Amino acid sequence: MxxxxxxxxxxxxxxxxxxxxxxxxxxxxxxxxxxxxxxxxxAGNAYDETDAHGILIHRYGPHIFHTNGQRIFEYLSRFTAWRPYEHRVRGVVDGVRYPFPINRDTLNQLYGLDLDEAGAEAYYEQVRIPVEEVRTSEDVVLNSVGRDLYEKFFLNYTRKQWGMDPSELKAGVAARIPVRTNSDDRYFTDTFQAMPADGYTAMFQNLxxxxxxxxxxxxxxxxxxxxxxxxxxxxxxxxxxxxxxxxxxxxYRSLRFEHDHLPDVDQYQETGTINYPNDHAFTRITEFKHLTGQVHAGTSIVREYPEAAGDPYYPxxxxxxxxxxxxxxxxxxxxxxxxxxxxxxxxxxxxxxxxxxxxxxxxxxxxxx
The missing domain is CATH 3.40.50.720 (NAD(P)-binding Rossmann-like Domain)
Structure with missing residues (x-):
């Protein structure tokens, strides 16, 4: 009706x-x-809820709030208190977890080097494949870090996530992911990084x-x-x-979420999200207690499986x-x-x-x- x-x-x-x-x-x-x-x-895709085990989870995958816009942050602050949170991600290559986005520590650990910031910058310059006109996501990454890092961290992840080769995607997709010469392992560097203290759904209720x-x-x-x-x-x-x-x-690209609860595990992984660019059908695993700061004897995680059909998530x-x-x-x-x-x-x-x-x-x- x-x-x-x-x-x-x-x-x-x-x-x-x-x-x-x-x-x-x-x-x-x-x-x-x-x-x-x-x-x-x-609350749309930002909807969160307490699962059957008492852990606050994001039903439609992790939503990490970050912005450089003070006006935006202050606007939403009318409807929620915040919990400071800086998201960290690791990328698995050949069974080893490396800082991602790629930074100096990634290079040193992956290749057995001892680079300082200047050395990392020189390394990128040495391995990058210059692209005269950057048009695609492949162009962006090759122009920045060269072929080996591209194939280890980006190529297969992009194919899983988008169902397309990076050479078919516009440059803006890869341009969202920085490459660093320092040891900053935060996924985002925005001025304001936080999670709604009582969750997103509570914030939307107030809105x-x-x-x-x-x-x-x-x-x-x-x-x-x-x-x-x-x-x-x-x-x-x-x-x-x-x-x-x-x-x-x-x-549109869709996602299927596989939620799992581990009753006797206090912490499943060392960071909020672990990317699996080259292994498995899923792209990443997120553990929600990192995001919320919740204390609980068990933990809840979600695996994300990109799909062509289903609810639209990404243009x-x-x-x-x-x-x-x-x-x-x-x-x-x-x-x-x-x-x-x-x-x-x-x-x-x-x-x-x-x-x-x-x-x-x-x-x-x-x-x-």
């Missing part, structure tokens, strides 16, 4: 970051907002807690949209679905897909009654803070600011 909406109400499709932030901004400006989501919970906001879950927009006449619609789902796949399906950033997206984007300019925002609606590989920024900008536009 379709929700009843008065004609002065804004409909927001999706209760993840994009939809919830826009909802809050419009509500605080005096607008009536109705949020729907086809899932039975708020959506406003008298002008109503939330209805388990509602599929495409089953009810013909019967609703909102004042405006904010759509955060896949853009191709909104237009009934007029030009064909945009490729696939290739030149061909970007061209197809542009055709859909042109259609959005004809729809003044709808605002498209978020990773799926804008076909962008956004981080969480970038989605928040995009949502704040969308809200300002809707409000005429």
């Amino acid at each position: 379709a929700p009843f909406l008065s004609q002065d109400t804004t409909l927001i499709v999706g209760a993840g970051f994009a939809g919830s932030v826009v909802a809050r901004e419009l509500a605080e400006a005096g607008r009536k907002v109705h949020v729907i989501d086809k899932r039975p919970h708020i 959506l807690d406003h008298p002008n906001i109503t939330v209805e879950l388990g509602i599929d927009y495409f089953e009810v949209r013909q019967s609703m006449q909102p004042a405006h619609t904010v759509y955060t789902g896949p853009i191709d679905a909104f237009f009934d796949y007029r030009f064909g399906h945009l490729p 696939v950033p290739s030149t061909e897909n970007e061209a197809l997206f542009k055709r859909y984007e042109a259609l959005t300019r004809e729809r003044t009654d709808v605002t498209f925002v978020g990773r799926l609606a804008q076909y962008r590989y956004y981080n969480m803070d970038q989605v928040v920024g995009a949502a704040l900008a969308a809200a300002r536009t809707i409000l005429g600011g």
